[in-house]
Amino acid sequence: MSKRARWLLPVAIIGVAVFVAAGLIKSRPEPPKKDTPPTQPLVEVEPARPFAGEFILTAQGTVAPHTGTTLVSEVNGAVVEVSDSFQVGNFFRRGEVLLRIDAKDYQAALRRAEAQVANRQALLAQEQARADQARRDWENLRRPGTPSDLVLRVPYVAEAQANLRSAEADLLQARINLERTVVRAPYDGLLREKRVDLGQYLGTGTAVAVVNAIDRAEVRVPLTSLDAAFLPLPGPGDEPHPVTLRASVGGEQQRWPARLVRSENVIDERSRVLYAVVSVDDPYGVLGRRNGPPLPFGTFVEVDLPATIGHQVVGVPRHAVRGSNQLMTVDADGRLRLREVVIVRADASHAFIDGGLEPGERVVVSTLDAPVDGMAVRTRDPGLGLDTAVAQVPANRNTLDEFGVDETVAADEDADLRSGDGGERDGE
Numbered sequence: 001m002s003k004r005a006r007w008l009l010p011v012a013i014i015g016v017a018v019f020v021a022a023g024l025i026k027s028r029p030e031p032p033k034k035d036t037p038p039t040q041p042l043v044e045v046e047p048a049r050p051f052a053g054e055f056i057l058t059a060q061g062t063v064a065p066h067t068g069t070t071l072v073s074e075v076n077g078a079v080v081e082v083s084d085s086f087q088v089g090n091f092f093r094r095g096e097v098l099l100r101i102d103a104k105d106y107q108a109a110l111r112r113a114e115a116q117v118a119n120r121q122a123l124l125a126q127e128q129a130r131a132d133q134a135r136r137d138w139e140n141l142r143r144p145g146t147p148s149d150l151v152l153r154v155p156y157v158a159e160a161q162a163n164l165r166s167a168e169a170d171l172l173q174a175r176i177n178l179e180r181t182v183v184r185a186p187y188d189g190l191l192r193e194k195r196v197d198l199g200q201y202l203g204t205g206t207a208v209a210v211v212n213a214i215d216r217a218e219v220r221v222p223l224t225s226l227d228a229a230f231l232p233l234p235g236p237g238d239e240p241h242p243v244t245l246r247a248s249v250g251g252e253q254q255r256w257p258a259r260l261v262r263s264e265n266v267i268d269e270r271s272r273v274l275y276a277v278v279s280v281d282d283p284y285g286v287l288g289r290r291n292g293p294p295l296p297f298g299t300f301v302e303v304d305l306p307a308t309i310g311h312q313v314v315g316v317p318r319h320a321v322r323g324s325n326q327l328m329t330v331d332a333d334g335r336l337r338l339r340e341v342v343i344v345r346a347d348a349s350h351a352f353i354d355g356g357l358e359p360g361e362r363v364v365v366s367t368l369d370a371p372v373d374g375m376a377v378r379t380r381d382p383g384l385g386l387d388t389a390v391a392q393v394p395a396n397r398n399t400l401d402e403f404g405v406d407e408t409v410a411a412d413e414d415a416d417l418r419s420g421d422g423g424e425r426d427g428e
Contacts, residue, residue: 042378044366045330048316050359051352053309055345057227061219063245063283063299065212067187073202074180077101082198085191091214091286092185098209101202103181110178113171120167124160131157187213188287190297212297217283219245219258221303222273230307230345233263233276243278244304245295254293256280260305278303313344314353320365321351328364328371329357330379336364338373 081100085092092098131153138147149155193210196202223231234240240259247254258280267274282289284296295301320327327339341356357363362379 040376040378041368042380043328043330043336043364043368045362045379045381046317046320046365047381048314048353048357048359048361048363051313051315053311053313053352055230055307055309055352057230057305057307059221059223059227059303059305061221061278061301061303063217063219063280063295063297063301065190065214065297066216066218066279067213068192069186069189069211069213070207071098071183071186071209071211073101073183073206073208074204075101075106075177076201076203077103077105077181078201079196079198085185086194086209088191088194090191091284092189092191092211094185094187096185097182098185098191099183099196101181101183103178106174106178106181110171110174113167113174116167117164117171120160120164124157124164127153127156127160183208185211188215189213190284192297214284215282215287215289217280217295217297219278219280219301219303220264221276221278221305222268222271223263223276224273225267226345227307228263228274228276230309231260231276231305232308234261236262240279241306243306245278245280245301246304247295247299247301249293249299256283256292256295256301257290258303276305309344309352309354314357314359315350316353316357316363317365318346318349318351320363321346327353327357328368330362330364330377334376334379336368336371336373336375336377338371 078101079099080102083092083096083098084090085096086098134152135147138151189211191209192212195210196206196208202208232241240261243258243260245256245258258278260276261279262277264275264277280295284294285292316327321343322328325340325343327341329337329339331337339356341353343351344354345352362381364377368377
């Protein structure tokens with residue numbers, strides 16, 4: 001075989017192969033065409049439920065005594081006796097002796113005052129007798145005219161009477177000073193702070209203790225102007241409204257009955273809130289007016305205040321609200337609708353709608369990236385039992401099996417919800 005033939009043979013073989021391949025490609029059948037369905041995101045919806053307008057407004061405050069007093073010494077002297085109740089945290093009864101101040105000087109002053117009164121009484125008796133004798137002498141002498149007051153010793157009698165009244169006043173003051181050497185409890189209370197002790201010398205006005213009344217405690221509850229609009233705040237002469245106090249004591253949640261008694265009717269200039277006052281009787285339970293655990297002063301409590309909107313509204317989960325007043329709903333045709341609503345009240349869990357939404361409408365409660373009004377969506381309704389008040393619906397759901405949703409399907413659908421697009425899996 002010539003050299004030229006060896007060079008042309010491979011070229012011919014390649015040309016034939018290309019020709020055959022081209023024929024095969026042209027003769028192959030066309031693949032079936034499949035239309036890709038439009039992407040429809042999967043969203044979770046809940047029905048909007050009517051709400052009667054009554055709810056519990058929760059506020060916080062600190063328990064404080066309604067009466068607190070700083071006891072001071074009204075006389076001078078050394079402390080000679082201290083009661084067993086005169087210890088911080090101890091309870092005492094009204095009129096109970098807390099401490100005694102040395103009374104020797106005041107006992108001596110009382111005796112001097114008593115002697116002075118007796119002396120003034122004797123002087124008055126003498127002047128009265130002289131005045132009577134002067135009148136008899138005038139009448140016996142049968143002098144014409146009317147005797148003057150000086151003749152009848154009227155000024156002397158008046159002076160003696162004034163001196164007696166002054167001595168009696170000194171006696172009263174001496175008795176009061178002697179009584180003040182005994183410091184007594186002004187009411188049933190608790191010793192909050194002890195400032196003196198046995199042997200200490202006190203001057204007039206020295207603070208000896210800080211005490212708190214235990215017949216009633218109060219909690220100042222801050223309310224915004226919007227919160228106050230939903231509460232029946234009692235006015236002067238109105239009946240108090242029952243409320244409940246809650247706090248964790250020793251790891252257990254405790255409750256105490258209380259009353260909403262008044263508002264302070266002043267807006268705080270710094271916080272712009274109005275304070276309402278809640279009262280609880282016998283907080284320590286030592287007066288026999290209340291059973292249950294004690295409620296110490298200084299306890300931070302939550303106050304459940306019964307509130308009302310005044311008319312029926314629609315309740316939705318709070319996280320369903322976009323921005324300040326927008327909801328996403330799904331209509332009967334499976335189309336997404338962006339809706340502006342009137343929110344009359346919202347808390348951490350729920351929003352109460354007073355306009356722009358009707359009961360029964362399906363509200364989107366899952367996240368959706370770039371929603372467009374009118375876009376087609378697929379829905380999943382967890383079927384929550386929302387026949388109760390909206391305020392009872394949990395805001396966060398941690399499990400799916402409690403709603404009767406198959407875990408395998410739910411896992412796939414949750415992946416769609418997180419991605420915001422459930423159509424890709426269907427088209428595969």
